[in-house]
Amino acid sequence: MLPLDPQADIGRRAWVTCPNCADHRGCTTCGEGRRCTRHWRYLLSNTGSMLHxxxxxxxxxxxxxxxxxxxxxxPNRGADNR
Structure with missing residues (x-):
């Protein structure tokens, strides 16, 4: 398990499904396409429409x-794992 990135800041979040753990499964709020208070991701940086x-x-x-x-x-080619 990796440590949190030094750029991780709870003030910069995104609501995108994690391709690794899919922890949103079974969450009613996520299932309805709304912003859940538990299943957000750290937005480390972005370049235009590409989010890290x-x-x-x-x-x-x-x-x-x-x-x-x-x-x-x-074009979008799926997740680009680092």
């Missing part, structure tokens, strides 16, 4: 292309 995230549950780190706003000029 870390899960506080399993500490997995990954990139997520949102497809919103200024993109990076390449």
């Amino acid at each position: 995230l870390q899960c506080p549950t399993c500490t997995h780190v990954w990139d997520h292309e949102t497809g919103f706003g200024a993109g990076r000029g390449r």
Whole structure:
């Protein structure tokens, strides 16, 4: 298990499904597509629409292309694990 990234700040969060632990399963709020108070991810940084995230549950780190706003000029190819 990785330690939390030094950039992890509870003030910068994103509500994206963790591809590693899927801790949101069975959560009614997440199932309804709403922001849950328990299943958020640390937003470590972003470049345009590409988010760099870390899960506080399993500490997995990954990139997520949102497809919103200024993109990076390449199609979404799924999670880019680091």
